[in-house]
Amino acid sequence: MDTMTLWHLTGWEFAALAFAAFLVGFSKTAVSGANTVSLAIFAAVLPARASTGILLPVLIAGDLLAVLTYRRHAHWPTLWRLFPAVGVGVVAGTVFLVWANDAVVRTSIGVILLVMAGVTVWRRRQADAAGQPDEITSRSGRVKARSYGVLGGFTTMVANAGGPVMSMYLLSAGFRKLGFLGTSAFFFLIVNVSKLPFSAGLGLIDGRSLLLDAALVVFVVPGAFLGKWAVRRINQRLFERLVIAATVVGGLQLLLR
Template identity: 55%
Template sequence: MPDLSALAWTLMAFAALLVGISKTALPGSNTISVAIFAALLPAKESTGALLVLLIVGDAFAVWAYRKHADWQVLRRLVPTVVAGLVAGALFLALASDAGVRRVIGVILLLVIAMTLVRRYTTRKSGDRPISKRREHVQAGVYGTLGGFTTMVANAAGPVMSMYFLASRFSMKTFLGTAAWFYAVVNLVKVPFSVGLGLITEQTLLVNAVLVPAVVAGALAGRALVTKMNQTLFDRLIILLTVVGAVYLLF
């Protein structure tokens, strides 16, 4: 077990709670969890410790929103996400801890800016349907970045949240599509993470202590989402993404 202070364990429990909430109510809020784990553990080891907690949260999210996924969008993302995962694994094998954090921070800020500009231009052009070509371009850009960021720092949440916002998903479709996306992607990451030495006996001991906080967060998020409307949901997603990106960058 890592030799951490009581304050560090408290912060990690809070991060685990946010993992649960992010899975059933506020995708993107787990960027704060990424930041906390990276601050308390070596950046690369933190990704392995966090991955197992994310998979626990995924199970709750799939159970809660299994009927609301947009499977056409998920199929479109498959090849680009796989490419991003491979690129992320190669980057992890070569990059330093500081390099990992800064690259993810820059990517997230660029994705936020790109999404906000796209939402603004969409409002100006009205509610015209998105063209097929534009759908494939969006899937290519966001999918590749999502695969890369999830492999490197478990930080695909903000990237894919911006993609789902750009796709104009309703709140439940957003949560259902995200639930299945992360469930599959995080399971695919396990052999990569074991091979890179990111998941170890030590990180699994940390997981055993923190899993109850993930479960509590998932249940709390399920109750929270019933009290939110679409506008509040969209604004919170953007705000949480900005906060997480700025922390990782600086």
């Protein structure tokens, strides 16, 4: 990664990254999956391949704050069921990043964003049409967990975009708000930390990128506090519509860039 380009950010570009970091904090404590907007901003401002490594420590900072907030509400049997499949997906994503150049990664992120926006719309329509079934202990639930785990691991390694995949799985499994937030907080903390050696080995994280991360993490904290305050007050449906719209715009921007 040519990290020298990180020192040539304009004021507006840094402001965009700071806003994206703020959204990471907010999404981790309020609306999981909203950080798809953040990854679109990072990939638009920075080289797409490098943006995945620079965003990762920012996400981990948000995960830590989410764990501190919702640690008592995690459902560990669900987490243990997901992790083996996620590991397969992370390895597949790492192999993909070995040969993929910046243009391929940028296009892949754009496609992933658009697919995840479509998945989110489908999820909401399914939820409106019927109640959420509890599939945590069923055979079909185990198959579903493996499928979502592999897809989530791949998308989170390639584009840090596993949030919508896991959100769909947790909601379909019948999780209520606090259980959803607590389980996803531990899930992404563990998965994102496990990605660090892979990203470093690919050259996506180094000393210069970590200095930029140190400046951006400051903006994660107020976002997390706002999310904690808003989680019981926010109009979830309206916010999800805004996130979907922003995700679609971000995905199209990357594809047309």
